Amino acid sequence: MFRGKFETNIDAKGRTSIPAKFREVLVESFGDERFFLTKSSPVRLGDGLFGYGLVIYPYQKFLALEEQLQSGVGLGLSLAELAAVKRTVLVPAVECVADKLGRLLVPSDLRKSALLEREIHFVGMQTKIDIYSQAVWARVCEQDEQNFPIDSPALAGLGL
8 A cells, every 4th residue: 555645856857756665565565566647636626726636556456447437337427527537537647667766757748737846745545646746735735624524423433
């Protein structure tokens, strides 16, 4: 499982390093150093605004996602919603392998969509890794505070 948050930089050419802990999990837990990098689902930032990040899916997890989205059966999505998800997540996806030093070249179209300029955050989300610009990450955290289900019986049952 991917856990934790790591701050790093991305240079003007789009080069960054995947945190060593995440690289280890990728190989040890998911059995493959290959992964897919793509746009994330839109994140509600409040006031009708949305932000985007990027997401790293372990290779097999992404293939399973593709398979689920191929037919869309049982997802409860309209044809228009399913097409939007495919265009947002599947179309921009690129298969990647980090070099021996853990470096990754983020394509310019993905950098632009996620507003990645200098300081970025790698966020472990159990079976995937989210990547956000510093500005979008700050807004995501603010919105998470507002969305947190403080009085939820489900969270109480988890001991949270």
